[in-house]
Amino acid sequence: MNHVKSIVVLTGAGISAESGIKTFRADDGLWEDHRVEDVATPEAFERDPRLVQKFYNQRRKPLLNDEVVANAAHRALAKLQREFDGAFLLVTQNIDNLHEQAGSQSVLHMHGEILKMRCKATGDIFSCYNDIDVSDLCDCCGEANNLRPHIVWFGEMPLYMNEIGDAISGCDLFISIGTSGNVYPAAGFVQMAKHAGAQTLEINLDESAVAANFDRGIYGKAGDVLPVWVDGFLGT
Numbered sequence: 001m002n003h004v005k006s007i008v009v010l011t012g013a014g015i016s017a018e019s020g021i022k023t024f025r026a027d028d029g030l031w032e033d034h035r036v037e038d039v040a041t042p043e044a045f046e047r048d049p050r051l052v053q054k055f056y057n058q059r060r061k062p063l064l065n066d067e068v069v070a071n072a073a074h075r076a077l078a079k080l081q082r083e084f085d086g087a088f089l090l091v092t093q094n095i096d097n098l099h100e101q102a103g104s105q106s107v108l109h110m111h112g113e114i115l116k117m118r119c120k121a122t123g124d125i126f127s128c129y130n131d132i133d134v135s136d137l138c139d140c141c142g143e144a145n146n147l148r149p150h151i152v153w154f155g156e157m158p159l160y161m162n163e164i165g166d167a168i169s170g171c172d173l174f175i176s177i178g179t180s181g182n183v184y185p186a187a188g189f190v191q192m193a194k195h196a197g198a199q200t201l202e203i204n205l206d207e208s209a210v211a212a213n214f215d216r217g218i219y220g221k222a223g224d225v226l227p228v229w230v231d232g233f234l235g236t
Contacts, residue, residue, distance in 0.1 A: 003172070004086060004172045004173045004199070005086040005087065005172055006086050006087040006088075006167075006170055006171040006172050006173070007080070007084060007086065007087070007088050007089070007171060007172070007173045007174075007175065008088075008089045008091065008164075008167050008168050008171040008173075008174050008175070008189075008193070008198075009077060009080075009088075009089070009090050009091065009174075009175045009176075009177065010091045010092070010093070010174070010175070010176045010177070010179060010186060010189055011077070011090070011091070011092045011093065011094060011099070011176075011177045011178055011179070012092075012093045012094065012176075012177070012178045012179030012180065012183075012186070013093065013094060013178060013179075013180070014177070014178025014179065014180075014204060014205055014222060015071075015073050015074065015094070015098075015177050015178035015222050016068075016094050016096055016098055016178070017178070018071045018073060018221060018222060018223050019068050019069060019070065019071045019074075019096075019098055020062070020067070020068050021062070021068055021094075021096055021098075034055060036154060037154075038051065039051065039052055039055040039056075040151070040153045040154055041153050041154045041155055042153055042155060042156065043155075044153075045148055045153075049134050049145055049148075050134050052148075052149070053131075053132045053133060053134060053149075056114060056132070056149040056151065057131040057132060059095075059114055060114050060115065060128070060131075063096055063097055063098075063114065063115065064115075064129060064130075068096070068098070069098070069101060070098040070099070070101040070102035071098070071222075071223045072223040072224075072226070072227050073177065073178075073221075073222035073223045073226045073227070074098050074099055074101065074102035074104070075102045075103070075227070076226045076227040076229075076230040077090060077099065077102070077104055077177075077226070077230070078099070078102040078103035078104045079230055079234075080230045080233070080234065081104055081105060082103070083234050083236070084234065086172075087167075087170075087171075089106075089108065089163075089164075089167045089171075090104050090106075090107045090108070091107075091108045091110055091160070091164050091167075091186075091189075092107055092108070092109055092110070092111075093110060093111050093179065093183065093186055094109070094111070095109065095111055095112055095113055095114040095151055096114060097113065097114075097115050108159070108160045108163060108164060109159065109160075110152070110158040110159050110160055110161070110164065110186065111151065111152040111158060111159070112149070112150045112151040112152045112159065113150050113151075114128075114149065114150075114151065115127060115128055115129065116128055116149075116150035117132055117147045117148065117149060117150055118147070118148055118149075118150040119138045119140050119141055119146050119147060119148075120146045120147075120148055121138070121140075121141045121143065121146050122140050122141055124139075124140045125150055126139065126147075128149075128150075132147055132149070158185060158186075161185070164189070165192065168189055168192045168193050168196060168198070169192065169196045170196065171193060171196065171198050172198055172199065173198055173199045173200075173201065174189065174190060174193035174198045174199070174200045174201070175200075175201045175202075175203065176189070176190060176200075176201070176202050176203070176204070176208070176214070177202075177203045177204070177222055177226065178203070178204060178205070178222050179204065179208055180208055180209060181208030181209035181210035181211065182208075182209050187208075187209065187210050190202075190210055190213045190214055191213060194213065199215055199216075200213070200214045200215045200216070201214060201215065201216050201217070201218070202214040202216070202217040202218070203217075203218045203219075203222055203225060203226055203229065204217070204218075204219060204222075205219065205220070205221060205222075206219060207219065
């Protein structure tokens with residue numbers, strides 16, 4: 001693949017699961033024992049902001065107290081970005097900061113970031129390294145209960161779609177890591193890449209729902225197989 005000049009990588013819940021973060025929804029449809037409708041929709045936030053804030057405060061804690069840290073797969077992607085001499089874009093569906101912990105730069109979090117909050121009134125985004133309470137006053141508008149987690153909830157549009165689409169349309173290699181292939185629009189990225197003439201590679205624990213659309217698949221724990229692939233690609 002020495003002719004590759006542009007890479008787009010998409011990561012999903014599988015890569016963070018190896019660090020101990022639970023995947024988005026369990027087989028019973030619950031997310032951390034909560035119904036998605038109760039904690040991951042704009043309507044849920046309007047109905048019970050205290051519950052929603054408490055839920056995300058609990059999700060934030062493991063990242064702040066080093067309970068959850070980046071794994072070998074995150075570090076391998078940081079190495080790929082650092083040592084690859086072409087264009088590189090890392091897109092993630094994950095709301096954690098494990099890619100940044102590992103040293104990745106300019107990561108596009110299409111579903112938002114747990115360590116950020118956003119003002120409902122102005123749209124301004126702030127770093128968030130502590131609990132949010134409904135009584136907290138927003139720095140920009142001065143109002144209580146206007147701060148919400150900077151998370152893309154069900155019914156909301158993923159972030160950075162134009163930038164992602166442009167990068168995929170111009171890439172030579174598209175790699176999907178740790179994704180189920182069930183969540184759109186991300187599950188459709190491989191088709192966009194193929195339409196643009198890119199090579200496509202899936203790295204996953206098992207075949208995803210869209211595995212048949214990839215030119216090649218490597219299956220196993222990302223922390224085991226991805227570092228090997230990156231070293232081979234870089235010739236190190």
